[in-house]
Amino acid sequence: MSPARGVWPVLFVIFLLSACGVTRSAPPTEVARAPIRHVLSNGARVIVQDFRSSDTAAVQLWVRAGGRDEAASELGLAHYLEHMLFKGTTTRPKGFVDRDVESLGGRMNAGTSLDFTFYHAVLPSQRVLATIEMLADIGVNSILDETELELEKKVVLEEMRLSEDTPGRHLSRQLWGVVFDRHPYGRPVLGTADIIQKLTRDTLLAFYRRHYVPESFALVVVGPVNAAEVLRTAERTLGRLPRSGLERLPGSTVGSLVPKRLEVQRPEALAYLGVGWLGPKLDHADTPAVDLLVSILGQSRSSRLPQSLRERLALVNSVSSDYAALEAGGIVTVTAQLEPANLARTEAEILAEIQRIRENGVTEAELRRAVTRAEAEHAFSSETAEGRARRLGQAETVWRLSEELAYLDRLRSVTADQVRLAARRYLDPERYGRLAFVPQAR
Structure with a gap:
């Protein structure tokens, strides 16, 4: 997941902000004790x-x-x-x-x-x-x-x-x-x-x-x-400080996705396309599998959507996928920048790639690359005190510290079949939200 998402702070988020993981072996000059x-x-x-x-x-x-x-x-x-x-x-x-x-x-x-x-x-x-x-x-x-x-x-x-x-x-x-x-x-x-x-x-x-x-x-x-x-x-x-007696209300349950298709005119020369589905919340058992699924779809240049839509078909200038796992719900998105004339075909190709994963799954090589990418992101964020503090703070605030420390091992245990099942469970090519920004009509 991206930093803004929740498991690997960050963001924000976005969060929106973002990062997660286990304590790794440190170089001799870099000693990290358990939190x-x-x-x-x-x-x-x-x-x-x-x-x-x-x-x-x-x-x-x-x-x-x-x-x-x-x-x-x-x-x-x-x-x-x-x-x-x-x-x-x-x-x-x-x-x-x-x-x-x-x-x-x-x-x-x-x-x-x-x-x-x-x-x-x-x-x-x-x-x-x-x-x-x-x-x-x-x-x-x-x-x-x-x-x-x-x-x-x-x-x-x-x-x-x-x-x-x-x-x-x-x-x-x-x-x-x-x-x-x-x-x-x-x-x-x-x-x-x-x-x-x-x-x-x-x-x-x-x-x-x-x-x-x-x-x-x-x-x-x-x-x-x-x-x-x-x-x-x-x-x-x-x-x-005196105890206030406040008990934070749990996040309201996210309902079922209501499919929508929206198009907004904006003063740009290029078009922007976004499609999205509801995903599992932060502490759900499916979170690691969806995390890897999204990585395989579009979080690096070697991922499926960039290779298909950008390198082979030349339909988009850029395309990426994202998974934000929040305390009460989650969201999976695919976004692209492209020429307006390519909107319909790009949307169809995104859905076709998702359908291929739903039907045929992912390869062991793709799964290994996604896990390696997560390990590298974790190692990079662990190099600084600030990166470690963000992971620990987010886990303590909206998750559990023990889950944060075990998350990387959970990713490593995901199978290719679990990734395929996650695609079938969460990414329905016939039920999704769609938003496009298109150039203003002249």
């Missing part, structure tokens, strides 16, 4: 991994609050709040990130997905304890200044505009709405311009107070650190 998990008395969770690849460490605060937690009148608030938490707290004036992180050679940012929000910093390991204090502070003490809130509206509205002006990205986001239909996963993480323009401090503060509570927090620290010191600092910061 330590501790739950504070108020429900906040702490994960620490001593990882000595360099003198830098990753410190992240994950929050069980994302786009799916918003009411219909709150669309975009999880993302907007993420922006506002960098604008000052009751004890830290605006500019604290520049002063306390970037001036010391570190960097800090944040991301919002449908299932979670996370705040991440990479900096010298000597600053880990101070950074834990800072993340705990912004987690509950941000002032949400009214003037800053109004100024930030311009930033978020521009972010919406830029997203819409990028046709490939906008197609993918809109395709989610086609496939998930009325489910919260089909709604835009950025929200709507109307809601953002009318947003008040009281509304945002209520969302903040409701969701940013210790039971929603997971602190992740990876690097050359002393675990005991990290846990003590977590206890005296996050651990002092």
